[in-house]
Amino acid sequence: MTSKVFSIVGGVQSYDWGKIGSKSKAAQFASKGGIPNFTIDNFKPYAELWMGTHPTVPSHLASTNETLSSYIASSPESLIGPNVLNAFPSAQKGNLPFLFKILAIGKALSIQAHPHKELAEKLHAERPDLYKDPNHKPEMAIALTPFTALCGFRPPPQIATFLSVVPEFASLIPPTILTSFQAVSSLPPSNPELKAALRDVFAALMTAPAEEVKNRLSMLVGRYKSGGWVEEEEDVKDWAVKLDEQFPSDIGVFCVYVLNIVKLKPGEAIFLGAGEPHAYLEGDIVETMATSDNVLRAGLTPKVRDVPNLVSSLTYTAADPSHHIVYPTASPKSPNTLIYDPPIPEFVVSKTNLGGGDTDALESVEGPSIAIVTGGSAKIGELDVAEGSVVFVGAGEEVAVQAGNAGLEVFRAFVEA
Incomplete structure (x- = not known):
C-alpha cells in the first residue's frame, strides 16, 4: 500500500549571495532535516534549501533514499490526485507543479x-545549457526574518524625480530618451506610450x-559618503552605497532609482509574475515557484547576463510596492492557519x-503538498517532527x-486544480 504521509529530505545550494554558515536559515534547517552527511561549514555560504522534484536538486524519501519523483510516479492517482493530474500532465511522471525553497540572502541576488x-520554451530550445527547462517561474516570497527586496518598477513620477535630482543617474540616459520619458511620466501607468x-x-x-557606469558610480558613492544628498535620495542612498560595496561598478546599483525598495516583516x-524585474537584497524567506530554474539576469551578478532577453520580456508595469503584496486570508477550516494564494x-x-x-x-486538499517545520516541534500524523523536518x-x-x-x-506548499 502506498504511504501518503512521509518524511522527505531536500538539498542545499551554496551560492555566493547566501548567508554564511549557521547564520543561514537554509543551513539551519538542512542540518536538522536529516540530509545525509550534511554538516555546516561556518566559512561557507548557504543560499537555498530545495524541496520538490526539480531534477537539479531532487528531494528523496527519508526512509529509503528513493527520489520523490520516482515514488510519486509509481502511484500518481493516489499521491497527486485526478484533478491535478488533468491540469498538469507532467505530474504523471512524478513532477510536482511547484518547487518549495528556503532562501537565506546575505547579499543581493x-x-x-x-x-x-512561451519564452522559456524558446530559450530552453536555443540554450539548454543556460536555460535548463522549458517552464515559467512565477514566484512568491514570504518573510521568515525582516526581508528587503527590489520589486517591480517604481511609479513613473518617482523615476522622473530621480532623473531630475540624481545627475549621475540621469547622465547615463541619452538626452532624447530622457526628455521623452519626462514628457510622459505623468500619464496613467497602463498607457502604451509611457510603457x-x-x-x-x-x-x-x-x-x-x-567605463561610464564606473565613473558615475564613483561620483555617486563619493557624494553620498560625504553627506551630499537631497531629501528625495534619503531612502535610496544607503542601498546604493551598500550594493556598490557588494558589486563594485555594477550597473545594477542604479536600479534603486527605477525599482521599488520593498521591506517585509516576518x-x-x-x-512576482513573469516579466517582473526584482532582486532580493537581504533576509530569510520561504519561496515557492512553478517548477523551474530559469533566470534572466542583467546586473548585480558574476553570472551570465542576458540583457536583450530581459529587456524584451518585461511587462513594464509600474506601480507602488502594494501591487506585489500578497495578503493572507484566514483558513475557513482552521483559526491557526493563514492562506497565501497568488494569482x-x-x-x-x-x-x-x-x-x-x-x-x-x-x-485535506485535492493535490499534493510539502510542509516544512520552521519553528518548534510536533506530531504530524505518525511522524515526530521538529525544526527543519520536511513532510x-x-x-x-x-x-x-x-x-x-x-x-x-x-509552512505548507500545495496545489489544487
Missing part, C-alpha cells in the same frame, strides 16, 4: 526576471558603457502556528497535528 512559458518610454529608459540604463509576502494555478502556501500542546490538522502529504489526506511544548510553526 541579481537584477533578474523570469520568462513567461514604451520606460522600456527605453531601462534599456539605455542596462546597456550603458561600463509573515508578509510578495508575488496562478501552480501553488498555494499556508502558514500554521500552534501554541504549546495545541492540536489542529493539515487539512510530503498526498492528495486527499487530512493529517492530525499536535504541537510540542514550544509550539509549532509550519
Whole structure:
C-alpha cells in the first residue's frame, strides 16, 4: 500500500549571495532535516534549501533514499490526485507543479526576471545549457526574518524625480530618451506610450558603457559618503552605497532609482509574475515557484547576463510596492492557519502556528503538498517532527497535528486544480 504521509529530505545550494554558515536559515534547517552527511561549514555560504522534484536538486524519501519523483510516479492517482493530474500532465511522471525553497540572502541576488512559458520554451530550445527547462517561474516570497527586496518598477513620477535630482543617474540616459520619458511620466501607468518610454529608459540604463557606469558610480558613492544628498535620495542612498560595496561598478546599483525598495516583516509576502524585474537584497524567506530554474539576469551578478532577453520580456508595469503584496486570508477550516494564494494555478502556501500542546490538522486538499517545520516541534500524523523536518502529504489526506511544548510553526506548499 502506498504511504501518503512521509518524511522527505531536500538539498542545499551554496551560492555566493547566501548567508554564511549557521547564520543561514537554509543551513539551519538542512542540518536538522536529516540530509545525509550534511554538516555546516561556518566559512561557507548557504543560499537555498530545495524541496520538490526539480531534477537539479531532487528531494528523496527519508526512509529509503528513493527520489520523490520516482515514488510519486509509481502511484500518481493516489499521491497527486485526478484533478491535478488533468491540469498538469507532467505530474504523471512524478513532477510536482511547484518547487518549495528556503532562501537565506546575505547579499543581493541579481537584477533578474523570469520568462513567461512561451519564452522559456524558446530559450530552453536555443540554450539548454543556460536555460535548463522549458517552464515559467512565477514566484512568491514570504518573510521568515525582516526581508528587503527590489520589486517591480517604481511609479513613473518617482523615476522622473530621480532623473531630475540624481545627475549621475540621469547622465547615463541619452538626452532624447530622457526628455521623452519626462514628457510622459505623468500619464496613467497602463498607457502604451509611457510603457514604451520606460522600456527605453531601462534599456539605455542596462546597456550603458561600463567605463561610464564606473565613473558615475564613483561620483555617486563619493557624494553620498560625504553627506551630499537631497531629501528625495534619503531612502535610496544607503542601498546604493551598500550594493556598490557588494558589486563594485555594477550597473545594477542604479536600479534603486527605477525599482521599488520593498521591506517585509516576518509573515508578509510578495508575488512576482513573469516579466517582473526584482532582486532580493537581504533576509530569510520561504519561496515557492512553478517548477523551474530559469533566470534572466542583467546586473548585480558574476553570472551570465542576458540583457536583450530581459529587456524584451518585461511587462513594464509600474506601480507602488502594494501591487506585489500578497495578503493572507484566514483558513475557513482552521483559526491557526493563514492562506497565501497568488494569482496562478501552480501553488498555494499556508502558514500554521500552534501554541504549546495545541492540536489542529493539515487539512485535506485535492493535490499534493510539502510542509516544512520552521519553528518548534510536533506530531504530524505518525511522524515526530521538529525544526527543519520536511513532510510530503498526498492528495486527499487530512493529517492530525499536535504541537510540542514550544509550539509549532509550519509552512505548507500545495496545489489544487
